[in-house]
Amino acid sequence: MAEYAERRPxxxxxxxxxxxxxxxxxxxxRGLIKPFNIVAAIIILIGLPFVVMxxxxxxxxxxxxxxxxxxxLFLGWGLxxxxxxxxxxxxxxxxxYLFGLKDYHSLVRPAVLTGFIxxxxxxxxxxxxxxxxxxxxxxxxxxxxxxxVLFLVGxxxxxxxxxxxxxxxxxxxxxxxxxxxxxxxLGVTIGATIFGVILSTLHQSALGALFLLAxxxxxxxxxxxYIPVFFFISSIFAGLSxxxxxxxxxxxxxxxxxxxxxxxxxxxxxxxTIGLGRxxxxxxxxxxxxxxxxxxxxxxxxLLNTSWGHWFLAxxxxxxxxxxxxxxxxxxxxxxxxxxxxxxxxxxxxxVNRLTVSMIALNWKLPHxxxxxxxxxxxxxxxITVEILVYRWIVNRLPVHxxxxxxxxxx
Numbered sequence: 482m483a484e485y486a487e488r489r490p491x492x493x494x495x496x497x498x499x500x501x502x503x504x505x506x507x508x509x510x511r512g513l514i515k516p517f518n519i520v521a522a523i524i525i526l527i528g529l530p531f532v533v534m535x536x537x538x539x540x541x542x543x544x545x546x547x548x549x550x551x552x553x554l555f556l557g558w559g560l561x562x563x564x565x566x567x568x569x570x571x572x573x574x575x576x577x578y579l580f581g582l583k584d585y586h587s588l589v590r591p592a593v594l595t596g597f598i599x600x601x602x603x604x605x606x607x608x609x610x611x612x613x614x615x616x617x618x619x620x621x622x623x624x625x626x627x628x629x630v631l632f633l634v635g636x637x638x639x640x641x642x643x644x645x646x647x648x649x650x651x652x653x654x655x656x657x658x659x660x661x662x663x664x665x666x667l668g669v670t671i672g673a674t675i676f677g678v679i680l681s682t683l684h685q686s687a688l689g690a691l692f693l694l695a696x697x698x699x700x701x702x703x704x705x706x707y708i709p710v711f712f713f714i715s716s717i718f719a720g721l722s723x724x725x726x727x728x729x730x731x732x733x734x735x736x737x738x739x740x741x742x743x744x745x746x747x748x749x750x751x752x753x754t755i756g757l758g759r760x761x762x763x764x765x766x767x768x769x770x771x772x773x774x775x776x777x778x779x780x781x782x783x784l785l786n787t788s789w790g791h792w793f794l795a796x797x798x799x800x801x802x803x804x805x806x807x808x809x810x811x812x813x814x815x816x817x818x819x820x821x822x823x824x825x826x827x828x829x830x831x832x833v834n835r836l837t838v839s840m841i842a843l844n845w846k847l848p849h850x851x852x853x854x855x856x857x858x859x860x861x862x863x864x865i866t867v868e869i870l871v872y873r874w875i876v877n878r879l880p881v882h883x884x885x886x887x888x889x890x891x892x
Contacts, residue, residue: 499656499878521866528863531856540612543860545851552610552839553853554861559606561688561835564638565712566828567599568720569727570645571674571681578674585753587746588724590652590881594872595727596720597645600638602868609860634691637684644677655885656878686713692838700842702784702793705775708838714771718764719831721757725824728754731882734873743883751817758820761827762808769801789845796837800830 501509535543544553573592576582608614620635647669654663689712692699705711732750735742776782784790804827811819840852876882 502877521870524863524866528859528866531860532863534856535609535860536614540610543854543856545854545857549847550844550851552843554840554857555606555610557836557840557853558832558861559610559864560603561839562832563599563603563606564688565685565716565719565831565835566723567596567603568681568685568716569593569599569723570596570648570720571641571677572717572720573724574648574674575678578671579678584749585756587743587749587882588728588753590649591727591731591876592720592724593645593648594652594875594881595723597642597649598868598872598875600642600645602864604638604642605864606861609864634684634687637680637687641677641680641684644673644680647673648677652879652881655880681716682713685716686710688712692843695843698844698846699838700789700845701779701781702776702789703838703842705779707771707775707778711768711771711775714764714768715831715834718761718768718827721761721764722824722827722831725754725757725761725821726828729821729824731876735876735882746882754817754820755812755815758808758817758823759812761824762805762812765801765805765808765827769797769805772797772801789842792837796830796833800827800833804830 497503497505504512531543540546544555546553569592573585573589577586577589604617608617611617617635620632621639625632647666650666651663651670654660654666686709689709692704692708693706696704728750732742732747776785785794804823807823807826808820811817811823844850
């Protein structure tokens with residue numbers, strides 16, 4: 482007890498500085514009364530009753546899920562859209578640690594954090610969608626269904642989530658002041674990055690491989706033997722676009738906060754954005770060409786002149802080729818602003834594609850379609866709001882967009 486009494490002032494000081502940002506509890510709570518926080522609180526308060534409803538009354542209370550239309554927004558957005566947008570971690574980590582692009586080192590931690598939170602909340606969305614969420618660990622502990630694609634996806638997501646946490650650990654240990662564990666985390670960074678790239682390559686494509694099991698249910702223009710490749714390639718430009726979008730939003734939100742955003746890094750952001758835009762343009766062009774290889778391989782040219790074909794053309798030309806040209810034009814004219822706009826537009830295109838494949842074009846022959854319940858939409862918005870709040874809480878405290886003063890230049 483005496484030892485605790487001696488350490489108590491130091492603990493209180495650490496909590497005040499690291500958790501409450503140097504403010505007293507009253508000052509901290511008073512500072513939370515801001516428009517964004519008020520809107521977020523309202524959204525969460527509206528969503529909480531539906532969370533209770535979901536876990537007490539079952540999926541039928543908040544979704545239109547049925548044997549014919551099993552997937553809604555929980556998986557369409559939370560898993561099939563969220564996972565490729567969380568590819569920032571393996572994209573930026575491999576670019577810096579494996580390919581030696583050291584200029585982009587300042588984008589690694591934000592990217593890894595974005596990826597980690599993205600995968601974490603993909604699991605949370607999956608918990609909302611499972612009829613028995615408490616059985617989520619079963620593939621790891623009880624039922625080794627090695628012939629199931631979902632078994633592969635489940636194991637990969639669990640392992641990769643753990644890997645991304647390890648990759649982000651140096652920032653955590655700098656925050657808590659543990660130099661010994663920080664050195665250990667830095668020592669395993671290369672190995673964790675390699676392991677993460679292997680896992681990402683497999684599970685990003687495995688999400689597409691799920692649809693290989695439904696050749697008669699998914700519309701032929703979106704069904705292809707190459708759909709695992711499509712999903713993997715699209716995760717690359719999705720990750721690049723999210724890296725640009727995240728840095729754009731963070732730089733705007735943290736403008737003038739030199740204690741949270743390194744001014745030197747902020748000044749270099751336009752140059753790095755142009756480099757990421759160049760890579761995104763090349764990947765988008767590759768993806769555009771591969772999509773037509775898929776159409777040719779299935780010999781589905783006649784379907785292009787149908788209503789489904791018109792939607793397919795709008796997706797491929799409007800959300801793939803158009804951002805490809807916009808990225809290229811922005812790079813050619815050194816317009817970081819245009820590249821940032823295109824990154825957000827590309828993210829929209831990724832969402833359109835994944836929602837189309839997982840919800841709209843799936844079971845396309847059914848005479849009656851109900852895609853999602855309004856309660857499911859409210860729950861999705863609520864979870865996204867919590868996700869944003871978690872990300873902001875971490876960025877405001879941990880050295881993500883800045884170097885820790887005790888470790889400057891040591892990364």
